[in-house]
Amino acid sequence: MRDQRVWRDVNRRNRDWLRPWEATIPPPTASGPIVHRPTYRQMVRHLRAEANAGRMLPFVIEYQGRLVGQLTVxxxxxxxMCSGHIGYWVDESVAGRGVMPTAVALAVDHCFRSVGLHRIEVCIRPENAPSRRVVEKLGFREEGMRPRYLHIDGAWRDHLVFALTVEEVPEGLLRRWHRARPRNTA
Structure with missing residues (x-):
């Protein structure tokens, strides 16, 4: 809860940059309830409850001592099955500095080595080139398309599925990322 002000500031500052990629609540159907975007407190309560139930691992991402994003398994x-999927967002001001590939690699290694998962998926809109670069840099394999997979920016959107299993990174994903990463980046 103590991150609320900072989280909101980062999220608000990046609203236009994130809007095309963030999940939205679909309009109500005739038989369905009206659902509203959760407040920060409701989001944190939900993340905690899901984490306590063993269904989710929520993380904030820090860079140089400041909150710059969020990653959720x-x-x-x-x-x-022993699997999960990762979603993430990052402050536009640090995009392209290796922050997100590093965060994803750390999360995957934690899931494979400490949690005991076997498979991790990342689903990305085909048009989201920066997010696709994250999984490409890390060596996730593209598995196909999920038509109308998530409600994003007011419509049901197609997503590409990328996946990785523990057998594909016996040395760990962070180690592989560091070996493959150009030396002159931050």
Whole structure:
């Protein structure tokens, strides 16, 4: 809860930049309830409840000591699947500095090594070139298209599915990212 002011400031400052990629609430159907975007407190309560139930791992992303984004491992499924999916956003002011690939690599390594997941997916709108670069840099494999997968920016949008399994990164994703990363970046 103590991050509310900073989180809101970063999110508000980046509203136009994030709008084309962030999930939205679809309009109500004749039989469905009216759902509104949650408040910050409601979002945090939901993230905590899902984390306590073992279905989600929410993180804030910091760069040089300041909050610059959010990463969530959600949809965690156990049993014969042992998988989850990652969603993220980052402050436009730090985009392109390797912050998000590093955050995703750290989260994947935590999921594979500490949590015990076997597979991680990232679903991205085809038009979202910066987000696609994140998974491409990290070596996620593209698996296909999910038509009308999520409600984003007022409509049901197609998403490309990228995935990685623990067997594909025996040395760890962060280590692979550091080896592949150009030396002259921040």
């Amino acid at each position: 959600a949809g965690i499924t156990w049993g014969s």
